[in-house]
Amino acid sequence: MAYWLMKTEPEVYSIDDLKKDKITYWDGVRNYQARNFMKEMALGDEVLIYHSNAAPPGLAGLAKISKTAYPDPTQFIRSSKYFDPKSTKENPRWFCPELRFTKKFKNFIGLPDLRVEKRLAEMLVLKKGSRLSVQPVDAKHFQIVLELASV
DNA sequence: GCCAACGTTGGC
DNA sequence: GCCAACGTTGGC
Numbered sequence: 001m002a003y004w005l006m007k008t009e010p011e012v013y014s015i016d017d018l019k020k021d022k023i024t025y026w027d028g029v030r031n032y033q034a035r036n037f038m039k040e041m042a043l044g045d046e047v048l049i050y051h052s053n054a055a056p057p058g059l060a061g062l063a064k065i066s067k068t069a070y071p072d073p074t075q076f077i078r079s080s081k082y083f084d085p086k087s088t089k090e091n092p093r094w095f096c097p098e099l100r101f102t103k104k105f106k107n108f109i110g111l112p113d114l115r116v117e118k119r120l121a122e123m124l125v126l127k128k129g130s131r132l133s134v135q136p137v138d139a140k141h142f143q144i145v146l147e148l149a150s151v
Numbered sequence: 152g153c154c155a156a157c158g159t160t161g162g163c
Numbered sequence: 164g165c166c167a168a169c170g171t172t173g174g175c
Contacts, residue, residue: 007161031170053161111162129168131160 003137004041005048005125006063006099015049015060018101023066026096027074028082034134039069041097048137048145050125056110059145067098105149119144 006026008014018024029035045065051057071092074082087093114120124135137145 009161033170055163057162131169133160 002040002042002045003048003139003142004037004045005050005059005135005137007050007052007133009053010051010060011053014051015101015104018049018061018063018099019104021101023098023100025067025072025098027072029072029096029133030082030084030094031133034132035095037134037136038097039095041065041068043068046102046142047099048142051108052133056112058108058110058114059105059149060108061104062102063099064102065097066100069095069097072096107149109145109148113148117144117148 010016013024026038029038043065047063047065048059049061049063051060071089072082072094074080075084075087075092075094076089077083082094084093111126114123114126120126120141123137123141124130124132
């Protein structure tokens, strides 16, 4: 069982959208490191949903991997902003897993609140210049987050 | 393979 | 809207 953090802009796709959809595929990621992490994801892995470009940014809820990574369909759609002319169906470049909504945190954990928690000092998302939109999360950090969210 | 220019992310 | 920190692109 592994733990992950995935960022999304709530203006584009929020935890409430995920709650409504119940299931979604995480398309549009166009970063190789993030893609490689998504390929590693296994059924049942837990995902922290992070709201970026929000006021404040922070952790909004939880999801689970409900389907392992498969070729991101948007890379083949010419009209999509995620279209990649260099990708082919025989040899797709981008992959995405499917996520199932688990819960919205009763208490949204804002970035400032995460920063005050000394035990999370080493968490990747809190490191300077951490732009990666898909990150692994330590089991111990995951547990502390659940504690803060009073789940 | 180097690296400058450019584009993007994301906090503030 | 600003800008630091990246990641990517493309000329050489």
